[in-house]
Amino acid sequence: MNSQNSNLAGVPHTHPAGVCQIRAENIHKRFGNLEVLKGVSLTVNKGEVVVIMGPSGSGKTTFIRCLNFLEEPDQGQVMVCNLDVACGLRVASRERSSKIRQLRVKAAMVFQSFNLYPHMTALGNVIEGPIQVLGMRRDEAVKSGEQLLAKVGLADKRDEHPSRLSGGQKQRVAIARALAMNPEVVLFDEPTSALDPELHEEVLQTMRQLAGDGMTMIVVTHEVKFAHEVADRVVFMADGVVVEEGLPQEILVNPQHPRTRSFLRLVDH
Amino acid sequence: MLELLQRAAPFLLQALWMTVWLGLVSFILSLMVGFVVAVARMYGPWPLRFPAIAFVSLIRGTPLLTQILLVYYGLPQLGFTIEAIPAVILTLALHAGAYTSEDIRGGIQSVDKGQWEAGYSSGMTFAQVLRRIVAPQAVRVITPSLGNRFITMMKDTSLASVVTVVELTRVAEQIGSASFRYMQMFVIVAVIYWVINSLLSLGQAKLEERMRRAYR
Numbered sequence: 001m002n003s004q005n006s007n008l009a010g011v012p013h014t015h016p017a018g019v020c021q022i023r024a025e026n027i028h029k030r031f032g033n034l035e036v037l038k039g040v041s042l043t044v045n046k047g048e049v050v051v052i053m054g055p056s057g058s059g060k061t062t063f064i065r066c067l068n069f070l071e072e073p074d075q076g077q078v079m080v081c082n083l084d085v086a087c088g089l090r091v092a093s094r095e096r097s098s099k100i101r102q103l104r105v106k107a108a109m110v111f112q113s114f115n116l117y118p119h120m121t122a123l124g125n126v127i128e129g130p131i132q133v134l135g136m137r138r139d140e141a142v143k144s145g146e147q148l149l150a151k152v153g154l155a156d157k158r159d160e161h162p163s164r165l166s167g168g169q170k171q172r173v174a175i176a177r178a179l180a181m182n183p184e185v186v187l188f189d190e191p192t193s194a195l196d197p198e199l200h201e202e203v204l205q206t207m208r209q210l211a212g213d214g215m216t217m218i219v220v221t222h223e224v225k226f227a228h229e230v231a232d233r234v235v236f237m238a239d240g241v242v243v244e245e246g247l248p249q250e251i252l253v254n255p256q257h258p259r260t261r262s263f264l265r266l267v268d269h
Numbered sequence: 270m271l272e273l274l275q276r277a278a279p280f281l282l283q284a285l286w287m288t289v290w291l292g293l294v295s296f297i298l299s300l301m302v303g304f305v306v307a308v309a310r311m312y313g314p315w316p317l318r319f320p321a322i323a324f325v326s327l328i329r330g331t332p333l334l335t336q337i338l339l340v341y342y343g344l345p346q347l348g349f350t351i352e353a354i355p356a357v358i359l360t361l362a363l364h365a366g367a368y369t370s371e372d373i374r375g376g377i378q379s380v381d382k383g384q385w386e387a388g389y390s391s392g393m394t395f396a397q398v399l400r401r402i403v404a405p406q407a408v409r410v411i412t413p414s415l416g417n418r419f420i421t422m423m424k425d426t427s428l429a430s431v432v433t434v435v436e437l438t439r440v441a442e443q444i445g446s447a448s449f450r451y452m453q454m455f456v457i458v459a460v461i462y463w464v465i466n467s468l469l470s471l472g473q474a475k476l477e478e479r480m481r482r483a484y485r
Contacts, residue, residue, distance in 0.1 A: 068390055070386050070389065070390060101392045101393075101394065102392065104389065104390055104391065104392040105391070105392040108390070108391065109386075109387075109390035109391075111383060111386065111387065113383055114383075115381070115383035115384060115386060115387035116387070117384065117387065117402055118406065118484055119405045119406055119409075119484060128391070128401065128402075129391035129392065129393070132393055132397050132401060133391055133392040133393055133397070161484055163484055177391075178391075181391055181392070
């Protein structure tokens with residue numbers, strides 16, 4: 001069934017102890033009669049940037065949402081560092097929920113529609129998680145929150161509410177908010193898809209910078225150019241499975257699978 | 270009239286205090302009832318959800334006066350004797366709570382699903398997301414209807430008069446019957462109710478204005 005080889009890009013299978021790895025194994029997800037994910041596996045190493053592409057309906061967004069349990073997989077296993085959550089039992093236990101929360105802290109999410117908290121300022125958005133979840137002291141959270149806003153180029157927007165920000169600025173605040181949790185990996189779910197074309201670049205620039213800092217990133221996007229420049233590995237999904245995976249120059253320039261080829265013809269690059 | 274007012278003033282003042290106190294306490298309790306019922310109905314397991322739905326349906330489907338009479342005169346027959354004032358507060362709180370729960374439910378549901386996801390994805394618990402993210406946004410949506418509920422509550426306290434609670438309406442009735450000047454007494458009391466509720470409306474408008482500003 002699951003014949004996809006996840007060892008294409010010369011990624012070694014074993015890692016020295018203590019190095020954090022993100023691994024999803026044989027993820028299945030069904031919505032009613034529709035089987036959206038038919039056994040997807042992915043391993044991402046620390047510092048790696050993996051771009052997931054594919055036509056709409058391929059399951060890529062569902063997959064990335066499964067990685068921090070915004071969707072509960074029907075079957076499979078998600079591992080982030082030493083946290084290992086098995087799915088399919090559907091037994092909600094306190095222990096399991098707490099493990100999922102810990103896992104979510106390590107796998108921060110950036111959404112297509114930003115989902116900033118509209119009743120809080122930009123800084124309020126960034127420090128909320130650290131204070132509530134990590135139990136950070138307010139003054140510490142403010143200090144690091146200001147640094148993060150500066151990092152995404154929005155130090156001067158600190159006290160603005162999201163309604164006063166442009167789409168690109170909102171997404172950059174959302175990225176700062178994700179980073180504030182000090183995550184092991186940042187999951188991007190089509191971070192530029194809700195933006196006007198002229199605003200894509202500022203968000204992509206922030207993401208490039210993040211990748212340059214060595215952040216582990218999994219990015220669902222249609223931005224072929226970004227994938228080319230930044231990705232260490234491109235994963236191509238269609239119909240709920242990974243059809244092809246490898247270095248960007250392999251997948252984007254010389255795709256082997258007909259689904260990949262027809263898709264790449266359709267998105268401009 | 271002036272002489273009547275003078276004579277009635279001490280009683281009216283005491284009754285006014287009782288009315289305001291009844292309304293305020295019942296309203297605050299009704300908010301708690303409404304919140305608990307709304308959350309039970311939306312997120313509770315079915316053994317909680319079903320009673321919540323039945324509660325709202327029963328309360329909304331029966332008259333408040335009947336409910337008050339049932340609690341005050343009916344329950345003692347089953348061995349639960351409740352003093353008039355607590356009985357009225359209990360009934361008002363449950364009654365308004367059923368309506369408020371629907372307002373609160375609507376308010377919570379009006380908050381975008383992405384807000385829950387953002388909160389959850391940062392590792393927050395259900396209670397944290399509700400308290401820190403969703404409730405503050407829902408409150409802004411619900412404020413106008415809660416204001417109206419408060420005003421309704423103030424008027425509904427008049428029903429306490431039928432179970433011997435000495436509040437504005439009962440005082441008007443008592444002094445009216447003693448002096449045969451019902452008309453004057455009820456007009457006076459009606460004006461007092463009107464003033465209370467006008468003040469509340471004013472406060473409501475101010476509050477709504479402030480809430481509108483808070484997002485910017």
